[in-house]
Amino acid sequence: MQMLHNQMIPMRDGIHLATDIYLPQGLEGPFPVVIERTPYDKSKPSRSEKQLDGQHISREQMAARFTAQGFAAIFQDCRGRYSSEGVFIKYTAEGEDGFDTLAWIVKQPWCNGKVGSMGLSYAAHTQLAMACLSPPGLCSMVLDSGGFANAYQCGIRQGGAFELKQATWAWRQAKESPAALADPQIREALEQEDIHHWFSRMPWQPGQSPLRHVPEYETYVLDQWAQGTFGSYWKKPGIYAEGHYERLPDIPVLFMSSWYDAYVSSTLANYAAFHNSSTRPQHLIMGPWLHGDRNISHSGDVEFGPNATFDGQVAKDWLSCRLDWFERSLKPASKILPASVSVFLMGGGSGAMDENGRLQHGGRWLHSSQWPLPGSQSQSLYLNVQRQLHPTSPTEADAHLDYYADPAEPVPTIGGALTSGAPVFVGGAFDQRERPDFFGTRGDNSPLAERSDVLSFQTEPLSEDLIVAGAVQIELWIDSDAPDTDFTAKLVDVYPPSADYPEGFAMNITDGIRRCRYRDSWEQPALMTPGERVKVLIEPFATCNLFKQGHRVRLDIASSNFPHFDVNPNSGEAEGQALRPQTAHNRVHLSRDFASRLILSVLPASAVPDC
Template sequence: MTDLQALQSVTDDMVLCRDVMVTMRDGVRLATDIYRPARGGGALDRPAPVIIERTPYGKAMASRAELEVGMTEPMDRATVAEHFVRHGYIVVYQDCRGRYGSEGEFVKYRSEGPDGYDTLAWIAAQPWCNGRIGTMGLSYAAHTQMAAACLAPPALATMILDSGGFSNAFTCGIRQGGAFELKQATWAYREARESAVAAGDELGQKALGAENLHRWFGRMPWSEGRSPLRWAPQYEAYLLEQWRHETFDDFWKQVGIHAAGFYDAIPNIPIALMSSWFDVYVPTTFENLAGLASNGKRPLALIMGPGLHGDRNLSFAGDVDFGPNAPLGGNVAASWLEFRRSWFDRWLKSGPEGDLDEEPIRLFVMGGGKGTKNETGRLDHGGRWIKAKRWPLAGVTEQSYYLHPNGRLSEAFPAADAVALTYDFDPADPVPTIGGALTSGQPIFAGGGFDQ
């Protein structure tokens, strides 16, 4: 960015330089918004630490993650940026490749490693950056963080991985234990429609909007030109590519979807991992915790709440309510904003140590409620937050149970001559499952606790 590029005054003490086009190694340019501390409408000259979020959801659009306790609508980007800017940070938001204002072709997850690395290198070279960069963001914006970290950007100083950052996308995130996650199909369809809207493609909007996704889910598997994404070929192409890699081959070992293969390359920086029990990324979060902790050199923290994907400040998930102690805000920290600000102060500014240094594990333990329906009609399940120094928790042992011919579980291994258990399964008539640890499934399915 040069001094010739226009700065917009957002508040008395913050200015915005919008749509700076940052060039990647292959010449593609990514649209980037930069919020800087200011005085009298002019950006302050002194270098500062930088916080960045790279997103496919529109850098100028509000993130659903920015919802504090009591809010009905999430805060916009400028409001979030202002909170950090007033505490001495520069905040950067960037559209991922092929999304919204950025150039290039969007291929889900595959460009985020090199694009993230190049973006951090560009930021570190700017006179307003003091050389220390922290990253944040929910879901896909957590995947972008981990992808870049696998390439070890020199200026990367800390991360807050919020409900994402694939440890192994074959077993969690794209496929679940090898089975393709159909949330990828609903996500692709929804984002293809959003992309058509952003591009002003009225014909594409109408064509995609006319598709009946429920009927298409009864016409699987999909193929080229035979899917609700036929009107958005680049979305259809990447989705089918993911779908067709049915074994753990080299496709799944790429930067961006397999952090487990790069843990040793990730810098020894402080990392906070965030998820919740009804989020699809529970395995990813705990696998990342174990993998990143293996060398004993990285300060790590873990927060595991009770709710749905990114809904850290709600007290319920589906038809189950966990009570007033469930939200992160007011229990684990004053707010999600303040948790992140405190974390960045600690690791980007060498601020005071907090209780996370001594007990970095925060877990919500469900249960203890009345078991009856509350005034909202949800099951009063209850729960409480606990603190711990490490995971697995002290005093916990792992126990294996085995299924026996009589249908019972036992710690004893089945006898060698036990009759094999068999069952018939018709994929056209599956056993229904309602809720669970799911995300991005609308309008087909939703996560949470429900009466089965």
């Protein structure tokens, strides 16, 4: 193959982006093109390319496979990253830069006018951003664990709260900024920052953060933090595909994510948008993994079994899958496969501890032509004053449970559907205990459910298996003595005590949050009147889990999940400010007229073979 290294492609504002181009040799062109745009250095192997044996495939090895099959392969550094010119402002330039890049590509003599795009995480965000502008030549995409449907609701903020993975990501990536690479003193200053200490000093302010050494990184993070209201800031193509779906090209797309990924809701929303409007087949794959870890069969302290990996189960391997996808979607002699959905149903395992100390939760792949899966039904479980989840609505005229939410002592994050939190926090499935290796815990291994600022509600031991597959919602009637506060909800699969787990195992399945000032409107926040009874809706990510017979379904209600989300000071101050933090006295109503409930998408066992 022929390599054209660091070709500088011009953008509309005069900035040039460094691009490596690999062309087939010995084959007659012009060729279809496959491109990946990345902020993580086009010359290094992507973490997306980790094989089942743990080895990474280099960019050159990938290009060799693509060019051997008659594709031109292109890898590009995003604006302001590595060899590209310009200033990096996270997400917002990717639409126009992607458009301009494709406009340049289709004019080259070696391109036949057909372009496919691929990439994980940020490299998925770059794809959907440019797709919203209908760039010339775009004929196919592979969106892997990313692509913002609405970053205000998934990826940057969620339920009104700020996702603090943006802070840890910025601190790590600032070390690879042009300023840090050019000046060893800046990089060393960033390395010397104690990020754990800074997480104890939140919220950050201009010049008072570990990002102050690279001001453009500090600026964009603090802007994201402060922009609490859903306004024009959040409606740009790079982070708000929902507002631009009508402009999307009618093309086949392969969507992939996983139940413990940070982009579950974005992936499912984007899949639904393409599925409902496109004439071309759409494919969806949802595994049980952490972000992009498709060939690792465990998540946190939970093992899903050898059939949980992508390679050898869903397809031969991920690279071969994409080659086949682009062969079918970019070459006229091939035909795209019909629409398909492959989702991993977690659960059904022995519950024993394996040789690596992980809970054997198990699971298997389900295959369909659509999502939500056919046959799914809505089922409500009501919260009652006995701390039960019960299928019947409460009958008490006045019933409630109270707790105090102190922003100085937030409920700690123990795993979940998140990414990029290292070295402060991690995602995945864990027994919900205050282990000393999790940031912000009391370190005594006590159950989170025993905290005085957590309300736990659970079913009786299940008399039969329960399959939850799809959306999860929690409707709470609440009041507070604070002008603003948060309510969080966590769905938990509770294993009964066993020889390996004498106290059982409380496995987190999915969780969500709602900032009360946005209870009625994302565009027009309204503070609460102390004591006023209001309804809040919490929408955790969808999931797909089998709660086995003998297990319990549990719902934990609290007012913080830190450091996954920023802590609400309960004072009603502007987002990103906490000059007057106060403890909130929060109440959840559980009465006949103000019934709080958990709403699950349940799949009858008859709809799933061998269940």
